[in-house]
Amino acid sequence: MKRNGQVLLTVERITKQFGGVVAVNDVSFDVNKGEILAVIGPNGAGKTTLFNIVTGILAPSSGTVRFSGTDITGKKPYQIAQLGMTRTFQNLEVFTNMSVIENVMTGAHRNMKTSFLQAGLRVPSVKKEEKAVEEKAMRCLEKVGIAHLAYERAETLPYGNQRLLEIARAIAAEPALILLDEPMAGLNDEESRRLVEVILQLRKEGLTFVFVEHDMETVMAISDHIVVLDNGVKIGEGTPEEIYRNKAVVAAYLGEEETVC
Amino acid sequence: MEVFSQFIQLFFSGLTIGSIYALIAIGFVVTYNVTGVLNFAQGEFAMLGALTAISLSGAGLSLWAAISLAIAIVVLIGALFEKTAIYPARHSSAATLIIITIGVSFVFRGLAIFIWGTQPQSLRPFTSNHPITIFQAVLLPQNLWAIAISLVGVFSMGYFFNKTYIGKAVSACVVNQFAARLMGIHPEKMSLIAISISAGLGALAGIVIAPISGASYNMGMMLGMKAFVAAVIGGLTNAPAAVVGAFLLGILESFAEGFWSAGLKDAISFALLLMMLFVKPNGLFAKATGKRV
Amino acid sequence: MHERRLGTWLFALGILLFPLIVHSNYLLSILIMIGFYSLVCNGLTMLMGYAGQISLGHAAFYGIGAYTTAYLSATHGWSPWLSIIAGAIISAFIAFIVGIPTFKLKGHYLALATLGFGVIVYTCFKEFTSITGGMNGFFGIPSIKLFAWEFSNDARFYYLIWIVVFLSLLFSQNIIHSRVGRALRSIEGSEAASDAVGIDIMRYKLQVFVYSAICASIAGSLYAHYVTFINPQAFDAMLSIYFLIMVITGGASSIWGAVIGSSVFVLLSELLKEVVPLVFSNAGGEFEIVFFGVLLVVMLIYMPNGLTAAWKKITGKWRTSTTLSPAAKGGGGR
Numbered sequence: 001m002k003r004n005g006q007v008l009l010t011v012e013r014i015t016k017q018f019g020g021v022v023a024v025n026d027v028s029f030d031v032n033k034g035e036i037l038a039v040i041g042p043n044g045a046g047k048t049t050l051f052n053i054v055t056g057i058l059a060p061s062s063g064t065v066r067f068s069g070t071d072i073t074g075k076k077p078y079q080i081a082q083l084g085m086t087r088t089f090q091n092l093e094v095f096t097n098m099s100v101i102e103n104v105m106t107g108a109h110r111n112m113k114t115s116f117l118q119a120g121l122r123v124p125s126v127k128k129e130e131k132a133v134e135e136k137a138m139r140c141l142e143k144v145g146i147a148h149l150a151y152e153r154a155e156t157l158p159y160g161n162q163r164l165l166e167i168a169r170a171i172a173a174e175p176a177l178i179l180l181d182e183p184m185a186g187l188n189d190e191e192s193r194r195l196v197e198v199i200l201q202l203r204k205e206g207l208t209f210v211f212v213e214h215d216m217e218t219v220m221a222i223s224d225h226i227v228v229l230d231n232g233v234k235i236g237e238g239t240p241e242e243i244y245r246n247k248a249v250v251a252a253y254l255g256e257e258e259t260v261c
Numbered sequence: 262m263e264v265f266s267q268f269i270q271l272f273f274s275g276l277t278i279g280s281i282y283a284l285i286a287i288g289f290v291v292t293y294n295v296t297g298v299l300n301f302a303q304g305e306f307a308m309l310g311a312l313t314a315i316s317l318s319g320a321g322l323s324l325w326a327a328i329s330l331a332i333a334i335v336v337l338i339g340a341l342f343e344k345t346a347i348y349p350a351r352h353s354s355a356a357t358l359i360i361i362t363i364g365v366s367f368v369f370r371g372l373a374i375f376i377w378g379t380q381p382q383s384l385r386p387f388t389s390n391h392p393i394t395i396f397q398a399v400l401l402p403q404n405l406w407a408i409a410i411s412l413v414g415v416f417s418m419g420y421f422f423n424k425t426y427i428g429k430a431v432s433a434c435v436v437n438q439f440a441a442r443l444m445g446i447h448p449e450k451m452s453l454i455a456i457s458i459s460a461g462l463g464a465l466a467g468i469v470i471a472p473i474s475g476a477s478y479n480m481g482m483m484l485g486m487k488a489f490v491a492a493v494i495g496g497l498t499n500a501p502a503a504v505v506g507a508f509l510l511g512i513l514e515s516f517a518e519g520f521w522s523a524g525l526k527d528a529i530s531f532a533l534l535l536m537m538l539f540v541k542p543n544g545l546f547a548k549a550t551g552k553r554v
Numbered sequence: 555m556h557e558r559r560l561g562t563w564l565f566a567l568g569i570l571l572f573p574l575i576v577h578s579n580y581l582l583s584i585l586i587m588i589g590f591y592s593l594v595c596n597g598l599t600m601l602m603g604y605a606g607q608i609s610l611g612h613a614a615f616y617g618i619g620a621y622t623t624a625y626l627s628a629t630h631g632w633s634p635w636l637s638i639i640a641g642a643i644i645s646a647f648i649a650f651i652v653g654i655p656t657f658k659l660k661g662h663y664l665a666l667a668t669l670g671f672g673v674i675v676y677t678c679f680k681e682f683t684s685i686t687g688g689m690n691g692f693f694g695i696p697s698i699k700l701f702a703w704e705f706s707n708d709a710r711f712y713y714l715i716w717i718v719v720f721l722s723l724l725f726s727q728n729i730i731h732s733r734v735g736r737a738l739r740s741i742e743g744s745e746a747a748s749d750a751v752g753i754d755i756m757r758y759k760l761q762v763f764v765y766s767a768i769c770a771s772i773a774g775s776l777y778a779h780y781v782t783f784i785n786p787q788a789f790d791a792m793l794s795i796y797f798l799i800m801v802i803t804g805g806a807s808s809i810w811g812a813v814i815g816s817s818v819f820v821l822l823s824e825l826l827k828e829v830v831p832l833v834f835s836n837a838g839g840e841f842e843i844v845f846f847g848v849l850l851v852v853m854l855i856y857m858p859n860g861l862t863a864a865w866k867k868i869t870g871k872w873r874t875s876t877t878l879s880p881a882a883k884g885g886g887g888r
Contacts, residue, residue, distance in 0.1 A: 055750070081752035093750075095743030098736070106736040110752035116761045119732035120725040126732055133733075166747075173751050299662045350855050355661035356608040360802065361854050363795055367847025374843070482791070486673065489666060497662075528677035531670040538667045539655040 003225065005032035008177055008208050009054070009085075014063035016049050016232075023049040025232040026063070031177070031225075036199070036209045038219045041229035047212045050229070051181060054210075055087055056080040068176060082110045087179040088166040096155035100146070103154050103165055104137035107172030140168040144198050160191030167198060171207070178202075180211035184218050196222055220244075266397035271519040272512060277404040277473065279511020280411030281307075284466035285488035286495070286503040287418055288459030293497055295434050295448070295455035298347055299355070301362040303463055304485020305369035310335045310464025311476035312377045315384050324387065332464045339460025343453050351452070366481065373478035384471035407469045414465055415504050418458075422500070431455055483527070487514075490534040496544020506545070561810075562724065569716045573709050582708040584820055586780060589715035590773045591816035595800050596722050596809065597769030602798075603806025604730065605762045606742030607657065608665050610794050611672030615645045615767040617679055617789030619774030621686055624695045624784060629685075634698040638775040645771035649764045657759040672794050679786035691785030698779045711780055718776065719813070722769055726809045738762055799850050805860020815860070822849075 009031040016024040024046040031037045039047050052058040054065055056077040064073045072080050081087075086107070095103050112133060114126050141147040144164040149157060157165060163183065170178050183199075184192050192215070199209060200222060213219050219226065220240045228236045228249045236242075236249040243249055285303055292300045310331050317327035346365050350358060386403040393400050421428040433441040434451045442448060466484070467476065474480075487510065494506030510530060517529045537544070573582060594616060601607050622641035626632040632640070656667045679686050686692055698705040698714065705711045729735045737758045740748040748755050778784050796819065804815020823842055830841045853860070 057749075077749035078752050078754050081750055086752075087750045089746065089750075093744040093747035095740050095747060097739055097743045102736060102739075106740050106748075106753075107751045109733060109737060109740075112733045114733040116729070116734050116765070119729045119734040122728040122732075126728075130732065169747075169751065293662075299665070346851050346855070353854065353858065356602075356665065357854050357858060359608070359610075359662065359665050360798060361851050363798070364847045364850030364854070367795075367843050367850065369847075371841065371844030371847060375841075486669070490670075493666065522681065524681040525677060528674045528681070531673045531677075534670040535655075535667055535674070538659055538663055538670070542659065542663055 003030075003032055003035075005034065007031070008033045008068055009210070010064075010066040011050070011054065012064045012066070014050065014053055014060045014065065016046075016053060016058060017061045023232050024053070024060075024229075027227075027229065027232075027234045028063075029227045029234065029237055031208060031210055033176075033208055034203065034206060035224040036203055036211070036222055037225045037227065038223040039210065039212045039227045039229065040214075040216070040219055044231075045229040046232040047229055048181075049232075051179065051212055055085070055179060081173070081175075084174070084176040085179065086170040086173045086175045086177075088163065088170055088181060088183060090182040090185055092159070092162050092166065094154045094157075094162050094165055094169075096153075098154055099150070100152050100154050100157065100165055101134065101137050101141065101150040104140050104168045104172045105133050107140070107169035108133050108136060108174075110173055137168075137172055140172045141165075143171065143202070144168045145194065160187050160194070163187065163191075163195065164198065167195075167202075171202065175207070177208045177210065180209060180213075182213055183211055184213060184215040192218065263397075267519065269396050269398035270400075271515045273398065273400055273404060275512030275515030276508060277407045277511070278470075278514060279491075279508035280408045281466045281470045281484065282488045282491045282511055283504045283507035284411050284414050284462045284469075285484060286491040286507045287415065287500050288462045289488055289492045290495075290497060290500045290503045291418075291431070291455050292459045293492075295431055296343075296347060296351070296452045297355070298358045298362060299489075299497075300456070300459070301359060301485065302342065302366035302369060302481075303459060303488065304481035304483070305366045305373075306335050306339060306460045306463025306481070307467030307470070307484050308373060308476065308478060308481035309338060309369060309467070311384065311467035311471040311480070312373060312382065312478070313464075314468045315382050315471060315476060316377070318384065324385070328468050331468060332461050335464035336457045336461040339457045339463075340453060342460070343456040347452065347456065348449070351449075366485075370478055370481065377478060379478060381475040381477040383475045384468065386472040390472075401473070403472045407473065410465065410469050414462060415501075418462070418500065421458075427454060487530060490530050490537075493534055493537050493542075494545055496546060499544060499546065502544055502546045562727065565723075565813075566720055569720065573712055579708050582712050584824060586708065586712055586715055588813070588816045588820045589712070589719050590777045590780075591797070591800055591820065592719045592813045593715070593722055593773035593776075594770045594797055595804065595812035595816050596719070596726055597766030598797055598801050599804070599806055599809060599812045600726055600729065600738065601762050601766040602801055603808075603811065604735065604742065605738040605759060607759055607763070608798075609668045609763075609766070610665050610791070610798065611668035611670075611675070612766065612770050612797050613789045613791065613793035614672045614675035615649065615770035616774035616777070616793065617675060617786070618645045618648065619771030620778035620784050620789065621679060621692065622771075623775040624692045624778045625685055627779075628692070628695050634696060634775075634779055638772060638779075641775045642768045642771045645767045646764045649767035650760060653760045653763045654756075657756060657763065669791065669794070672791050676786060676790050679789060686786065689786060691783055692778075693783050695778050695782045695784070697782065698776075705779070715776055715780075718772065722772075723809055723813070730809065734758070734761075796846075799846055802850065802853055802860055807859055811860055819846075822846075 007030045012028050014024055014027050015022065027050060039050065041047050049058065053060045056072065056075050056079070059074050064071055066072065067080065067083060067085055070083060072083065095106060098106065112129055114129055118126055138147060138150060141150055144167050146161050146164050146168070149161065154162070154165060183195060187195060196218060203209060223240055226237060226240060226243045227234060228243065236246045238246065285307060288303050289300060292298055292303070313334050314327050314331035317330055318324055322330065342365060346361055350361055387406045388402050390401055390403055393402065422432045430441070430446045431451045431454055433444065433446055434448045438448050488507065491507035491510045492503040494509060495502030495504070513533070514526050514530060518526045572585065594612060598609065598612055601609055619641040622644050623634060623637040626637035626640055627634045652671055656664065659667055680688055705714050737748070737753045740753055741755055741758060745755055800815035800819045801811065802815070803818050804811030804813070826842045826845055
């Protein structure tokens with residue numbers, strides 16, 4: 001049960017109520033630096049709510065979230081992002097009004113300095129910064145393998161490439177942690193394989209991932225650690241092997257899966 | 262005693278103008294909820310209704326015939342407006358739709374100048390206009406007509422939306438378009454009905470006010486904007502609340518004018534609008550919901 | 555990158571040479587009007603086209619600029635340069651204060667709030683007669699002097715306004731191709747994703763709103779010094795809507811849209827004034843209104859991205875563009 005390593009994200013006794021409905025009930029877990037952690041559970045288990053609490057979109061009813069030693073509970077999403085936690089979206093939120101590379105350059109926002117006035121007057125530092133960020137964005141695109149599309153309109157990209165673009169945009173922010181909201185949703189086998197490769201490669205470079213996913217095959221294949229939710233309650237956590245062997249999980253989660261299918 | 266009679270006087274003129282706002286505001290709310298369009302041309306229906314009725318009665322029609330025909334004509338104009346401007350742009354953003362309705366209101370105003378010129382005209386009162394004195398306050402029968410007609414309008418709308426089949430279908434689209442579609446209701450058709458009805462209500466409002474404050478090509482804009490304020494006070498999604506908002510606004514304006522300054526009346530109304538938007542954007546009567554975001 | 559600069563300098567050259575080639579005061583006065591509007595639309599394009607935030611109240615800032623400079627220079631004898639700057643500072647301050655609650659709103663509510671703001675400011679112009687002169691107007695606004703050089707005739711004023719327009723266009727263009735410009739466009743693209751990369755959306759909305767207010771204010775101030783007489787009707791809700799028409803006609807997706815939209819608007823209204831009486835002898839301004847109404851509706855239904863975008867499409871060039879409509883945004887959602 002005990003994992004080695006440095007804790008990056010701590011979710012501590014998070015509860016969220018909507019009116020009388022308890023969507024997330026007293027959930028706690030840690031994410032260690034450099035690991036890939038999956039949050040799984042049947043529909044309505046509270047995964048999305050939990051995700052929204054961690055990224056700051058929702059405030060929890062009680063409990064705390066700590067990220068690299070800072071209490072981020074109740075902070076706004078952009079403030080949390082500025083601390084080095086970025087995310088991708090299940091329903092794709094690329095900036096359709098920009099080119100591919102501009103999307104990625106926008107991702108680097110938090111590490112840039114240009115202010116409104118400096119930008120308008122185009123002081124020399126702006127030019128330097130623009131050049132640097134364009135090169136950096138190109139490297140990010142190379143990492144996910146779509147550098148050849150850099151100057152295309154983002155909205156013309158096929159679905160799978162748009163997801164890779166979101167990942168490139170996320171890594172341009174040089175984050176410590178990336179949250180992936182159902183990254184495999186809507187991808188075909190080929191695209192899924194590519195995405196898995198990219199994620200594993202980035203992990204090797206020191207990035208940490210938390211993801212919410214339905215696709216059990218991917219979850220079992222790439223996760224170091226899995227947290228299982230059901231009805232807003234954490235019913236188990238551990239390595240993929242441990243999850244396979246966890247009777248409560250199999251009963252609640254896989255049982256549910258069967259009735260659904 | 263004098264303050265009291267002034268109070269009554271202002272209260273009644275507030276009710277009168279409030280009843281006009283109410284009719285237009287219902288139109289806003291119905292249109293907004295069925296089509297998602299905040300119709301800036303709504304006030305122009307009042308202008309078109311009033312001027313058409315004046316022309317028809319001037320052409321020798323009896324007053325009531327002129328009024329009915331004018332309302333029918335404006336309903337047709339409303340339907341035409343839906344078909345040519347709203348329907349083709351129904352998938353556009355909120356901003357785009359707003360600007361389209363502004364464009365249409367320009368067209369209506371320009372056509373009005375073309376047909377009726379810029380001089381204000383007036384409609385004769387519905388019945389002999391001998392002032393009635395209540396508590397030393399002098400009231401004109403036309404004011405009573407305005408209040409009565411708008412109340413009838415409000416209640417018949419209530420009946421229409423809650424009791425008749427078509428009305429229920431329109432209401433269903435307000436509550437849940439998707440479910441309504443599953444039940445075999447065409448939201449597109451409902452959009453046409455909603456805008457036509459709104460146009461008719463607007464026309465009625467314009468006709469009722471015409472004997473009191475006259476009618477001219479540019480009367481629609483302010484009426485429309487005030488009805489917005491009323492609708493926002495009530496919460497854009499709730500017609501009865503918008504009616505209450507309209508009467509509140511009418512009375513507030515009337516007292517602001519009576520005790521302070523006629524010129525600043527508009528500023529007060531719009532300051533109220535901003536306050537509402539900033540503090541209670543869902544209206545005075547909104548309840549907190551436990552809706553999932 | 556270089557092509558962009560080339561266009562800008564060609565534009566500058568054109569401005570510079572125009573009065574040397576054309577000697578008609580009438581045409582110069584038209585171009586001066588286009589200049590005022592271009593300046594307003596430049597800021598408004600940044601707000602609407604790039605950040606995707608609608609404003610139906612920009613005539614207010616145009617008016618605040620005009621009345622501030624009129625009051626300070628004519629009543630208190632300030633140098634027009636100082637009073638124009640004072641107007642810009644006041645507009646910026648008001649934009650900031652009003653912007654904080656306003657930009658928490660979206661869509662319809664934002665449109666209503668900005669409209670309400672415009673009506674309130676207009677009513678103030680009308681009612682605070684001791685400062686503004688009310689509906690009788692404000693007379694005797696001095697012309698601008700630079701040392702012994704007075705911007706009193708059309709040719710001189712032409713250069714003054716267009717230098718300001720040119721500098722503001724340059725400023726906007728620099729913004730667009732920078733961290734700040736991308737942050738603004740990201741708001742229009744997806745607020746959720748802007749949040750996710752650490753962009754403080756409120757801060758950028760406020761910045762661009764203040765910037766657009768300053769542009770409108772300076773334009774209004776210069777207008778006041780040009781015509782030397784102003785009255786509230788020059789700053790009513792209609793003007794805000796005219797600004798909107800210009801931005802949309804030009805296309806909110808390119809900073810050149812501001813100049814193109816203003817030009818099309820002013821030239822068309824002049825043309826209508828000339829042509830309509832020939833066809834209908836007793837017609838007045840109603841055709842202008844009808845015409846612009848129809849133009850607006852048709853543009854938004856059939857050409858929602860404006861003339862510049864249509865041109866780009868025709869020439870097959872694509873540079874990043876933004877639109878008012880989210881129609882292009884496919885993918886997720888209902």
